[in-house]
Structures are given as structure tokens and as C-alpha cells.
Amino acid sequence: MQLPSVLLENAVNEFARLPGIGKKTALRLVLHLLKQDATDVQQFGAAITKMRTEIKFCRRCHNVADTDLCTICASASRKQNMICVVESLRDVIAIETTQQYNGIYHVLGGVISPLDGIGPDQLNIEPFLQRVQKEQPEEIIFALNPTIQGDTTIYYIQKKLTPAVVRITTIARGIAFGGELEYADEMTLARSLANRLPVENYVANR
């Protein structure tokens, strides 16, 4: 692609570095911005730069935050004795969007994966153990992705937890709502059979 302006080319190249955005899409976005008011475009540039330079990570749960403590940790209406352990910020957002969880979080920043060179020391596991020691939560819910790495991480942390924690749970794994038995993999189907629920619970949860 031959662009007649260096300024245009720089902007297109920057957009094209984003994941899933090729040169043609980048050009389309840049030409769109070229038609917008200069103040709107300045606001766009500023919002992105500001986000990256000013965002903090909550000192308690390692979630993103505008101040030292994230809005969830600082909220008086959330149960402070129930911690949901997740892999990443993306999972916090997914759970928050359900509007069904009223506790607080701990973001690990990944899962133990020796093949990728990620051990417990690269994750926020030690801060979590200290936090549990200090806060003495009543329940810890593991909401990690159902993979070998996720399960390893749960096993590792659970072994290190002092017996002070009353309940340690993990989110249910089973056939997804709207899914079909026939197409579920054996592992999922086997687990959902092993962890079957009394029908009255199922109806109550609907």
C-alpha cells in the first residue's frame, strides 16, 4: 500500500500493530479519524495514553484501579470475606458482567504453566497467601479456566492454604447452558455426571 503522507502512514502503522487489525482496516480507521473533529481525535489519543500511564493495580487484589485500591475492594456493599481467585482482569470483567457475584477478587496474572516457563513465583500467589493469612476470608472461590494448568494452580494454592479458611470452592464445570450432550467432550460429561445436582437445587437456581 502506497500512502501519500508520512503522518498518515505512521498512524496506519500504529493501528496495524494492534491484534487482529491489518493494514486495510488500519487505513479505514485512520481515514475515519481524519474526518472527525480535531478535538475528538485529541481526546481519543489522550484517553489511550492516560489509560496506560495513569492506571494502577489494586494493592490488595491486583485488579486494575484508578487509585491504590480498586472500586470493588473499596466498595462497602461487597462481601469482604469472600474472595474469587481469577487468572486475569478479563475474567473479573466477565464475572462482574453477570451481576451475580457480590464478593471481592484476587487476580493471579496467569496460571502455573511450566512449559511456558511460568512458575508460582511469576504469579501473584505469594501475595494471595499473605492476604488470606491477614484477612481470614470465609470462602475462597477458584474461577480459573478449566485446563490442566488451571487445575494445577488450584491444587498448588489449595495445598499452601492454612486450614483457617472455612470453605474452598471452584465454579461448577459441566454442560454449558444451551449446549448438547452429544457434542460435549468426555471429560466435561464425566465431570458433570460425577458432580450431579439434586433437581430441587437446579430448579432453585434458574
Place this chain on the structure above:
Amino acid sequence: MQLPSVLLENAVNEFARLPGIGKKTALRLVLHLLKQDATDVQQFGAAITKMRTEIKFCRRCHNVADTDLCTICASASRKQNMICVVESLRDVIAIETTQQYNGIYHVLGGVISPLDGIGPDQLNIEPFLQRVQKEQPEEIIFALNPTIQGDTTIYYIQKKLTPAVVRITTIARGIAFGGELEYADEMTLARSLANRLPVENYVANR
């Protein structure tokens, strides 16, 4: 979607205002930027703002430019007596990418379309007529999209051109390379029959 940070939310909202980018994609892009170096993200923000505030339009052909005159108009290796009339910057880029054209351009900024309230006065037609008067080009090539509006615009401009211009042409319309006769619309097929080429020309152009 519930986001735990206002900074994050602002950045996501700005991305989501771009065409074809929804909230989920915007979040994915912002989380990607969050993982990049702060200097890279600042560079991204700056490139976009700079593009919008500093870009100029060539005073001769109305193409985008970094200075008063665009690189194409300023180039000594381009034929300055052959002007290709296009609708938009996007068309300049498309033609430049073929690397087959060695003349200069004139960007109209649209085509005459009374239904959309676009008359000759909203376009760079008057500046084009003055330019032709002054520069006395040897050939004018119309490369407008083959629509009723495009044809109207060609007709309008052509009527206003002084007889000084030696050649006025338009890009060939016909069956696209790799296309099939069977699926071509009647108009295209009829025109490509009317404007048939001697086979020796066709072979020479390959």
C-alpha cells in the same frame, strides 16, 4: 459490561466509537495496549493526534499532504501534464498501489449527488477547472466509481472543460479479471461489448 476503572472505560469507549469496533473488540485492544510499554502507547496516541492536527491538504490536487504540496505533485519523476480525477483519497491509494500510473491527481472529495444534497459547489470542481485552465494538461483521466453519480460528475465536468485539453478519457469498464460473463450485470456486459478491444491490444496489456 462492567469495568472496574474509569480510565479503562474511557479508553474502551473511545475505541468503540470507531467504525466496525464493538465494546468487546475495544476491550481486547485496550487490554493489549495495557500490556505494552508506556512509551509505545504514548507513541500510538501521539501518532494519531499528530496525524489529525498536522495533516494538510495539497493546495494543487487536494490529496492529503505533510506540507503545502503533496509528495505526488512535488515529485519530479511524475508526468505533470496528465491528471487523474478521483473521488477520494482512498482511490488515490488504490491507484498508487497498482504502481501503474505515473501522472498526478485531482481529488474531488465526492461526486455530484443531488439526492444527498451534494452539488458541484460542495466538491473541488471549480478549483479543478481553474487548475486545468492554468496548467493546460495534455490528458485528463476520469477514475470515478461506475455509478450514475460518477457518470453525472464526468458529464458535468467534461461540459465545462475548455477545448484546450487534448485528451479526456475514463478508465475502462468491463468484466473484472477473474470474473465470469454469466454473472456480470447487463450494463457492464453491454458496455464491455460496445468498448471491445482489438486482441493485439489486449495481449500487449497483459
